[in-house]
Amino acid sequence: xxxxxxxxxxxxxxxxxxxxxxxxxxxxxxxxxxxxxxxxxxxxxxxxxxxxxxxxxxxxxxxxxxxxxxxxxxxxxxxxxxxxxxxxxxxxxxxxxxxxxxxxxxxxxxxxxxxxxxxxxx
Numbered sequence: 500x501x502x503x504x505x506x507x508x509x510x511x512x513x514x515x516x517x518x519x520x521x522x523x524x525x526x527x528x529x530x531x532x533x534x535x536x537x538x539x540x541x542x543x544x545x546x547x548x549x550x551x552x553x554x555x556x557x558x559x560x561x562x563x564x565x566x567x568x569x570x571x572x573x574x575x576x577x578x579x580x581x582x583x584x585x586x587x588x589x590x591x592x593x594x595x596x597x598x599x600x601x602x603x604x605x606x607x608x609x610x611x612x613x614x615x616x617x618x619x620x621x
Contacts, residue, residue: 514538 508521
């Protein structure tokens with residue numbers, strides 16, 4: 500019987516961007532090498548740097564959004580002023596308040612929605 504040629508498996512090193520022999524000793528020899536370790540360390544430094552930059556960017560966006568929301572609330576308070584619907588309490592009474600106040604407002608809104616649906620259907 501005739502023997503036929505079989506290709507040896509190859510291993511691609513993601514850090515070094517090279518192919519090496521696919522045997523375990525060859526892979527271990529490569530991964531223990533100085534050049535591979537230096538490239539992996541540079542990769543890890545770059546990854547940490549990108550992580551810091553991403554966190555800094557997210558914090559900056561968060562601060563900017565908080566500033567926008569704060570300015571919008573300030574403008575809302577200024578524009579709303581005391582009105583007949585709020586009972587003379589102004590926008591502070593409508594916006595502020597504790598959990599019980601929110602629950603009452605939520606119940607009132609749900610009642611309004613239910614009555615509006617009944618009017619549309621009936």
